[in-house]
Each structure stands twice: as C-alpha cells, then as structure tokens.
Amino acid sequence: MSAANLRARVRAEMTEEIKTVARRHLATDGANLSLRAVARDLGMASSAVYRYFASRDDLLTALIIDAYNEVADAADRAAAPPATPLDRWLATCHAVREWALENPHQWALIYGSPVPGYQAPQDTIGPATRVLLLLGKTLGEAYRDGLVDVREPIGASFESELAPIAESFMPDLPPRAVADTIAGFFQLCGAVSAELFGQLNKSVDEDRRGFFEYQMTGAATTAGLTA
Amino acid sequence: MSAANLRARVRAEMTEEIKTVARRHLATDGANLSLRAVARDLGMASSAVYRYFASRDDLLTALIIDAYNEVADAADRAAAPPATPLDRWLATCHAVREWALENPHQWALIYGSPVPGYQAPQDTIGPATRVLLLLGKTLGEAYRDGLVDVREPIGASFESELAPIAESFMPDLPPRAVADTIAGFFQLCGAVSAELFGQLNKSVDEDRRGFFEYQMTGAATTAGLTA
C-alpha cells in the first residue's frame, strides 16, 4: 500500500468516525446537530472537523445519504424472493417501518420536514428513490406473472406525465401502476411518519404493527396486488 | 371597557403581533425561528418578548396551535354540505392540501419532524385532531345514509383497540371504519408532505392536483366511500 493510499484510508476512517459520533448525537439531541459537540466528543477542535466536511450541512448530507441507503438495504434484504409479490411488498414495508422505529432520528432526517435553508444536493436523489423503485420492481414482477388485477388507464393528465418514468425505471408497469406505486410509497412514508411522530398516541397503542400491515395491504390492493 | 380589560387587550394585541412577525420569519427562515430577529423586527429588546412567551418553544407551541386551527378551519369550510359524502371527503382533502401549499412552513411545523427536544403540550392535541374528526364525521354521515359499502370487521387486535375511540368520537362508525378514517388521514398527510417536501419532483410536475385527488379517491374507496 502506497503512502498516498494510507493517507486516504486514514482520512476515510476519520470521516467515518465523525459520522458515527454525529449519528450518536443525532439520536439524543435530534436534528439540531452541534458540530462543536461532535468535535468535543472526538477530542478535537471544532475547526478540525472542517477538514472533513465543508459545513454542517455537508455533514448532514452525508448522514442523509447513509440513512437512505440503510433503509433501502433493509428493504432489499426483506424483499428477497422466494415469496409471493404481495408478501414481498408487505415485507418491504415492514422492513422500512422497523428500520424507522430503530432509527427515528435518521428517519426524521430523510422523511421529516427539510432542514431549514438546506437544499438537498443531487447526490441524494439516487439513494432516495431506492425503496420506491423496489416497490415498483415487486409490482412489476407481479404484472409479468399475471398476478395483478390489471387496471385500465384512467386518462388523467398525471398518467401521461408518468409515462417516461414508467419507461425508464419501471418498464414492466403501465403508467397507472406507476401512480399506484408512488401512492403506495407515499402511504408507507405517511404511515411510518405518523406513527413515529406521535399521531397515533392514545388510539392504537398495542397492535401498531397490525394496523400498519392493514394500511399497507390496502395500498397493495389499490395497486391491484392481492397475491 | 374596564382598565383591566384594556390592559389585557393591549397584551393580547402585542401577543398577536409577535406571532404575526414570527409567522413571517417562519415563512422565510424555516423552523429555526430566531426570537431575537423577531424582536428586532418589532423594534424591541429580545428580553421583552419573554414577557409574552416564556420561551422560544412556547412561541412555537402557540404557532402550532394556530396552524392546526387554520388547516382545520379551511377544511371545515370546504366540507360544508350540500354535497355527496365523497365530494365532501375530497373537498376536505383538497382544502388541506391547498392550505399546506400556501403555508408550507406552518405545515412543516405541525406535520413535519418534531422539533428536537420539543414536547407537544396537551393544548395541541385538541386542535390537532380536528381534521381527522372531520373526515370521520363525513364518513359517519355516509354510513348513516347508507352510502357506504359496509365492510365486515376483520377481527384484528387494533380493531378492538379502536372501539373506545369509535364510541367516544365517531359514534356512527364501526371500528374498522375508524381504522379506515385514520388510515385515510395518514394518507392525506403523507401525500401532502411528500409533495411539499419535494418527493414528487421530476415525476408528476403538472397535474399534481389530479394525482393528489387520485390518491384521496383511493383512500375513500378503501373506506368504502364511493358516492
């Protein structure tokens, strides 16, 4: 290993360490992450952190990308065949919910209100769409296998807007099914956020998982997926 | 008007003025509201604001309660009869969406990620449930008028958890319909948040209203409401 490579590796390790400590702070203090506090925890001056992240927003962006990839990884693992498409759809949703319950602050970071003044850079949109594409892939396989109650186009304007998306990213799906996928994904995010942000308090307290599955089954049904 | 009342009125006006300026700051700077900046705009010392709000969180709470009531008022106006229950359901959803589009930062305040360290006091839960109860009321009227495809209990555990809620707040609805109402409300919040927080960028750009209506119609259908 060359000296340059060693240098790069040390730098990467330091970067990772900063992110780890930042994540820990995120878990206790929430989204108003203090760069100085992170630096203190690492035993270094706050200015030193700026060698690794140009700004606090840059650090947040790194955490956001990691979070997107973490949920998506969890979803990928859960959606592995063999299983019926509906089972995989539900497994995906459950995996996302469980990851969110385990990492509430990271969930808030990516699906909560955007940090004020923070503009998500291009690097985030790839990881951000992974779960959506996974749901689309599952539905697409069901379409291919004839396991879906095929639903007619409705002729709405948004349907034609979705046609290019369908073609590029979900080639197995007609535009309306892409709409259903997006709607299902939004429903997933909405259900998880609502549970996480306390909107469910004092109504469903015990069987939250069951209620969640009920909702996600509904989303699948709306998409024509029943098996 | 007695002197005491005058004093109270001046105080109420000042309180309102602070909230107005704070709302304006919210619209430009987002949720990290600066008390000092608000005070500067009002031409007074930052410490003076503390005569009216014990802390920044208290000010935020006041804004949150106002925001809940504002959406709910808009929803109430939109849901006024005469119209079919489905029309009123959709009108409620559209009103909520439109209010959110006009007041994105206030929406983020109430339905985005909770402000770190901020614990919502009891005063907020009343206003917070108004839109949900309105949806329940609309569905309940449809039930009473026999306009709903009555759906059988599914015997899930969350269903019995919802029974007391049904009895106290939505007496016209069976527990499963309460679940559908809550699910619909979550779907509403999810769809609005997703659109507002930029998850829809570069997929549906023109006919967002149409896509939103498609989703909310789906939620109504799931609840058995088709007319």
Place this chain on the structure above:
DNA sequence: GGATTGCAAGAGCACTGCTCTCGTTATGGC
C-alpha cells in the same frame, strides 16, 4: 535536505436562547 502539502489547534466574529438587574410606567386599593 528543502519545499510543499495536509492536518490540527486556537483565537475571533457574529449570532443564538435565556437570565438578571435596573429604571419606568401604569394599575388598583385606600
């Protein structure tokens, strides 16, 4: 061996929420 580069530390700026103290002003009881 000397020049260059990457790194860390420290001081400092402008800002934040919040507290405390200090005069001022208005209110309510006598």
Place this chain on the structure above:
DNA sequence: GCCATAACGAGAGCAGTGCTCTTGCAATCC
C-alpha cells in the same frame, strides 16, 4: 389623590453555536 404593587421594556451578560483565519507542526515529495 397617594402610594404600594405589578407589569413592562431595555441593557448587560453568560454559555453556546457555525464558521473563518492564522499559526504551528508533521509527514510527504522531489
């Protein structure tokens, strides 16, 4: 009408923040 009381606003100050700039050190390259 007088006077104690309470409400109010201003200012200073504390501890904390993101971020920048300068300085010194150490490793790397030629």
